[in-house]
Amino acid sequence: MSGTSFALAPSTAATLPAASWSSTALTLPPLGNLDAYISAVNRIPMLSADEERECARRWREQHDLEAAGKLVLSHLRLVVAISRQYLGYGLPQADLIQEGNIGLMKAVKRFDPAQGVRLVSYAVHWIKAEIHEFIVRNWRMVKVATTKAQRKLFFNLRALKRSVKAGAGDDEVLRERLTDAEIDVVARELNVKREDVIEMETRLSGHDVALDPLPAADDADEPQAPIAYLADLRHEPTEVLAARERELLATEGIEQALAQLDERARRIITARWLQVNDDGSGGATLHELAAEFGISAERVRQIEAAALKKLRKALEAYA
Structure with a gap:
């Protein structure tokens, strides 16, 4: 999502009302130019309490999009400031701002000036909620937090890990595992079970593995990709057909x-290859069969070799 545009309100940037906004010519920067965008939103004047109440009233009573746009634009700098708190998760700030702007617009839509609070206080919750949802959804391919309690632990664990591991950099915070004593401290501070901290710690310290990564230039010593040992081929069509063919050949x-062999050759093949002794060992020996038929062991071997050759041809024709 990086490099996305910052289309934040319906055509309000070019139609700002007069009054204190008359001296501000706001032109949104080209796509992907984050620094220019931040510079532009920081130049947008803040609304006074009276102006904010009037715009909120016009939006709630008259659905005045111009008033709603003015509320949104005047608080874009708040979204930028909040987004900086989440840069340590490795996601582009442009994406964080974009999601935070969605939360800001939701806050403006629901804002009631009659409650006696400023929009800046009310919007913080909505902005953070959208950024939190975006981080949880995109930080890893596999979600690390799905329940409300897990999400709370996810966002608080980093801050507490930083406090209990003084001196560790932002990148080291997630990689370095907590000791047993530190786990107890975090569990006590967050009022959660020790097992919950261990589970979330394991999720945070892990990393995504490509199921079928691109082969390296020299992959002779590369470990086997998960696709090789995670794939279930039992129901793969070609494997099913091959298994069925093997089963038919074996029956x-x-x-x-065997029906194409004479009785003596069939007896020798059956005794040598298709029977197992009571002790689990292989079939009859050449000498045992020689004694049974009153011939030499070498003759038994010759009959066996000729019978095996005939069997192979018969099975090839059957297949």
Whole structure:
């Protein structure tokens, strides 16, 4: 989402009303120019309490989009300031600002000046809520927090880890694991179970792994990608057909192939390859079969070799 435009209110930037805004010619910067955008919103004048109440009244009673746009534009600098608090999550500030602006517009839509609070105080909750949702949704491919309690722990754990690990940089905070004593401190400070802290700590310290990464230039020593050992091929069509073919060869195919042998050759193949002794060992030996048929062990071997060759041809034809 980086490099997105900052279209924040319906055509309000070019149609600002007069009064204190008359001297401000606001032109939104080109797409992707974050520094120019921040400079532009910082030049937008703040509204006085009376101006804010009047704009909010016009929006609530008359659905005046110009008044709503004025409320939004005058608080864009608040979104920029709040977005700076979440730069440590590795997400583009432009995206954080964009999501925060959505929260600001939601706050303006619901703002009631009759409650006696300024919009800046009311909007902080909505701005942070949208940024929090964006971070949880995009920080990792797999969500690290899904419940309300997990989200609270997710955003508070970083700050507490920084306090218990004095001297650690922002990037080191998530990578460095908490000790048992530090886990107890965090659990006590956040009033959560020790097991919840351990679970979230494990999620934060982990990282995403590509299921099927692009091969490296020299991947001879590269570890096997997860796609190789996570794939379930049991129901893959070609594997199903191959398994069915092997099953038919092992039953009907063998039966038909053995039927083409004479009785002595069939007995030798069955005794040597298709039977197992009571102790779990292999089939009959050449000498045992030689004694059974009254021939030499070498002759038994020759019959066996000829029978195996005939069986292979029969199975190939069956397949």
